[in-house]
Ligand SMILES: O=P(O)(O)OC[C@H]1O[C@H](OP(=O)(O)OP(=O)(O)O)[C@H](O)[C@@H]1O
Ligand SMILES: O=c1cc[nH]c(=O)[nH]1
């Protein structure tokens with residue numbers, strides 16, 4: 001089962017995001033807030049190590065992140081989730097994977113890939129929409145082929161079909177989402193969903 005973000009702010013923000021009259025400027029800001037909530041939840045269990053720190057008053061033991069973090073947006077809509085994560089984790093590396101669904105078949109075509117070194121890292125694959133799961137499964141395949149081991153998936157909205165596709169293909173990958181929606185329509189759009197995320201984010 002996916003980790004569902006139940007924070008009241010997430011419910012409030014996603015309601016504005018669904019509203020069809022919400023314009024790209026507000027849409028981007030709402031996406032920013034939800035991405036922060038998702039990233040906070042998905043990094044709760046990050047490995048830490050102890051470090052010595054000197055306060056103005058005395059020495060004590062502090063903690064720092066023990067392993068490098070990587071965020072991999074699935075282009076293009078996933079780009080909207082990168083900036084808030086970079087703001088929270090300034091040392092994060094960014095890998096890019098370009099996937100675009102065919103409008104007739106809903107099958108995702110891979111058109112771009114550039115990854116930083118992935119061995120020994122925690123990888124957050126981010127894409128606001130998890131519909132059939134075809135894009136997410138393909139992206140996680142690529143991350144694993146390139147050496148990523150500890151992977152999690154962050155979505156703003158997930159459909160049951162997409163959740164099942166990831167759980168079947170990559171049972172080791174936890175899914176974090178702000179909403180578990182009802183179903184897909186015959187064009188493989190999420191219901192109730194929020195329409196085409198990339199188009200609403202970028203005004204296309
Ligand atoms: O789970 P799936 O059925 O694969 O659908 C989800 C994918 O569809 C959307 O991208 P799209 O292909 O529309 O590309 P875009 O982000 O460039 O608009 C979305 O951002 C996901 O990547
Ligand atoms: O509902 C959907 C499904 C795929 N991609 C989107 O942007 N929205």
Ligand SMILES: [Mg+2]
Nearest residue numbers: 196197198199
């Ligand atoms: Mg799109």
